[in-house]
Amino acid sequence: MRLATEPLKTQKVYLLLRDKVVSGELRAGARLPSEFALAQQYAVSRVTVRLALDLLAKENLVEKRVGSGTYVKGAEFGQPVTADLSNAFAHLIEMGRSTAVRLIAFEYVEPPEKVAEALRVDADERVQKSVRVRSFDDVPFSYLTAYVPERIGREYSRDDLAHMALLELMERSGLRAETAWQEVGAVLANPEVAEALGIGVGSPLISLTRVVHGKNGRGMEYLQALYRPDRYSLQMNLVRKGGEGSRHWSPTSEVYRSERAPRPRAIKRKVKT
Amino acid sequence: MRLATEPLKTQKVYLLLRDKVVSGELRAGARLPSEFALAQQYAVSRVTVRLALDLLAKENLVEKRVGSGTYVKGAEFGQPVTADLSNAFAHLIEMGRSTAVRLIAFEYVEPPEKVAEALRVDADERVQKSVRVRSFDDVPFSYLTAYVPERIGREYSRDDLAHMALLELMERSGLRAETAWQEVGAVLANPEVAEALGIGVGSPLISLTRVVHGKNGRGMEYLQALYRPDRYSLQMNLVRKGGEGSRHWSPTSEVYRSERAPRPRAIKRKVKT
DNA sequence: CAAATCTATCTTATTTTTAGGACAGCTTTT
DNA sequence: AAAAGCTGTCCTAAAAATAAGATAGATTTG
Numbered sequence: 001m002r003l004a005t006e007p008l009k010t011q012k013v014y015l016l017l018r019d020k021v022v023s024g025e026l027r028a029g030a031r032l033p034s035e036f037a038l039a040q041q042y043a044v045s046r047v048t049v050r051l052a053l054d055l056l057a058k059e060n061l062v063e064k065r066v067g068s069g070t071y072v073k074g075a076e077f078g079q080p081v082t083a084d085l086s087n088a089f090a091h092l093i094e095m096g097r098s099t100a101v102r103l104i105a106f107e108y109v110e111p112p113e114k115v116a117e118a119l120r121v122d123a124d125e126r127v128q129k130s131v132r133v134r135s136f137d138d139v140p141f142s143y144l145t146a147y148v149p150e151r152i153g154r155e156y157s158r159d160d161l162a163h164m165a166l167l168e169l170m171e172r173s174g175l176r177a178e179t180a181w182q183e184v185g186a187v188l189a190n191p192e193v194a195e196a197l198g199i200g201v202g203s204p205l206i207s208l209t210r211v212v213h214g215k216n217g218r219g220m221e222y223l224q225a226l227y228r229p230d231r232y233s234l235q236m237n238l239v240r241k242g243g244e245g246s247r248h249w250s251p252t253s254e255v256y257r258s259e260r261a262p263r264p265r266a267i268k269r270k271v272k273t
Numbered sequence: 274m275r276l277a278t279e280p281l282k283t284q285k286v287y288l289l290l291r292d293k294v295v296s297g298e299l300r301a302g303a304r305l306p307s308e309f310a311l312a313q314q315y316a317v318s319r320v321t322v323r324l325a326l327d328l329l330a331k332e333n334l335v336e337k338r339v340g341s342g343t344y345v346k347g348a349e350f351g352q353p354v355t356a357d358l359s360n361a362f363a364h365l366i367e368m369g370r371s372t373a374v375r376l377i378a379f380e381y382v383e384p385p386e387k388v389a390e391a392l393r394v395d396a397d398e399r400v401q402k403s404v405r406v407r408s409f410d411d412v413p414f415s416y417l418t419a420y421v422p423e424r425i426g427r428e429y430s431r432d433d434l435a436h437m438a439l440l441e442l443m444e445r446s447g448l449r450a451e452t453a454w455q456e457v458g459a460v461l462a463n464p465e466v467a468e469a470l471g472i473g474v475g476s477p478l479i480s481l482t483r484v485v486h487g488k489n490g491r492g493m494e495y496l497q498a499l500y501r502p503d504r505y506s507l508q509m510n511l512v513r514k515g516g517e518g519s520r521h522w523s524p525t526s527e528v529y530r531s532e533r534a535p536r537p538r539a540i541k542r543k544v545k546t
Numbered sequence: 547c548a549a550a551t552c553t554a555t556c557t558t559a560t561t562t563t564t565a566g567g568a569c570a571g572c573t574t575t576t
Numbered sequence: 577a578a579a580a581g582c583t584g585t586c587c588t589a590a591a592a593a594t595a596a597g598a599t600a601g602a603t604t605t606g
Contacts, residue, residue, distance in 0.1 A: 340602030
């Protein structure tokens with residue numbers, strides 16, 4: 001297994017500057033301080049600053065102009081292609097349709113403790129574990145690990161899974177999802193996931209864990225989803241409902257942002273012989 | 274400015290292992306693979322693995338036993354203390370009450386472009402920028418950067434902000450939030466944030482960006498929140514609404530997980546003279 | 547009790563990163 | 577046109593991180 005990243009100080013300067021650019025603290029078109037000035041500011045050598053800037057340039061966040069300076073290259077990532085979907089469930093189905101899926105793993109295994117608990121499967125029951133990578137415009141953006149009780153999993157084939165959304169398959173089998181719980185967090189990409197998503201090990205990922213229950217309260221699906229935050233984000237609109245005194249907010253929609261930079265970003269990885 | 278962190282590969286192995294421990298993939302009491310095995314697995318030297326493990330041990334996440342192995346030291350963070358709140362808005366207020374806040378910055382500035390756009394402030398209008406760190410049990414878990422149009426910001430004092438939730442202050446001034454948009458993502462901690470949250474640079478964070486609009490459609494607040502995923506998570510329950518054919522899901526509540534490990538974790542930082 | 551396994555410690559060598567500077571050439575300003 | 581300031585490139589040296597292996601002592605297993 002290979003661990004590849006930017007060196008230490010470089011990485012740090014890179015992150016600091018990236019933050020300033022992305023957050024908008026440095027506006028589009030603005031010139032960054034000179035490499036020398038930055039070097040002094042962060043108490044590192046010019047070499048280091050230079051490496052950091054090169055990373056930003058490769059990401060298309062800044063532009064270096066010889067003899068002039070380094071400029072923030074914003075303004076292009078203004079209009080992300082978004083698909084506004086009116087509810088969560090349709091969203092899931094839609095995702096299954098409009099994006100390409102690669103099925104990486106498909107097997108029946110003993111469930112990890114957490115999964116067994118969440119799905120409330122019988123002690124001896126096995127679960128179907130599948131790993132899928134979803135892409136949009138040939139750029140992978142999500143890494144999905146799903147666990148489904150065997151009795152449910154047998155209702156569809158390996159091939160089905162590669163073509164249809166999981167919940168859609170379940171609907172087809174007459175199973176109806178009733179309730180779901182989900183949790184959002186952030187994790188770092190491990191080598192396996194990093195490879196599949198074309199990012200560096202240690203990149204930040206959105207983690208979404210969802211447990212779907214059916215009518216009888218038994219678990220239907222345990223999903224662990226990892227998303228590249230630059231390619232996918234969870235968005236929601238909240239509207240205050242009810243009258244004057246009410247403090248109730250209600251989400252109205254979830255938005256799926258597919259794109260930010262126009263072209264598939266080159267896979268950044270150091271390859272050693 | 275001083276940049277201090279763990280070395281590169283060490284840092285990475287540390288983060289990867291930490292993730293496995295915190296996420297529960299490695300259960301409390303379980304023995305990690307031997308140092309040698311880990312070294313092979315991650316293709317690094319034993320020295321590196323060792324450094325990473327030492328960091329985990331210092332954090333009290335694992336325990337090293339001479340001659341035996343390294344063990345996950347969990348069991349304490351079994352039951353996250355959760356406060357189940359029935360809606361988003363009350364949630365925000367509640368957060369303001371039950372947790373301690375440290376006001377790091379409070380000033381009136383020209384808004385970053387993004388903010389100006391989102392809030393639709395006048396070209397020359399300034400905004401109040403505040404940075405707050407919220408703690409629970411003396412452990413910081415969120416880093417909040419809020420922008421409020423000056424005319425609204427003047428309605429309350431610096432001191433108010435250190436004691437009450439922002440939206441609550443607005444309500445007090447007779448302003449009502451009507452709609453909001455929010456986006457969830459993941460980012461890496463930069464040195465500033467890392468310092469404030471007591472974590473290492475490059476740790477993963479949940480990023481939540483929210484824009485709150487009032488009645489007239491003008492912006493009231495632009496919030497950029499960063500959360501430690503091990504101390505805070507966004508949870509929601511979804512319930513299918515409507516009859517047979519309906520595919521509508523509706524969130525019912527948001528849950529705030531305040532705690533995971535019992536005691537304030539020591540701030541891990543290398544201090545260089 | 548012996549064998550196997552594991553962590554602790556130390557040593558040496560190699561690789562990678564960073565520092566610090568010099569200089570050429572391009573751009574902008576004066 | 578000259579001056580000032582900037583990036584691109586190259587070089588040398590120091591510092592830091594990592595690799596790889598040997599050995600000692602603790603612990604567990606058979």
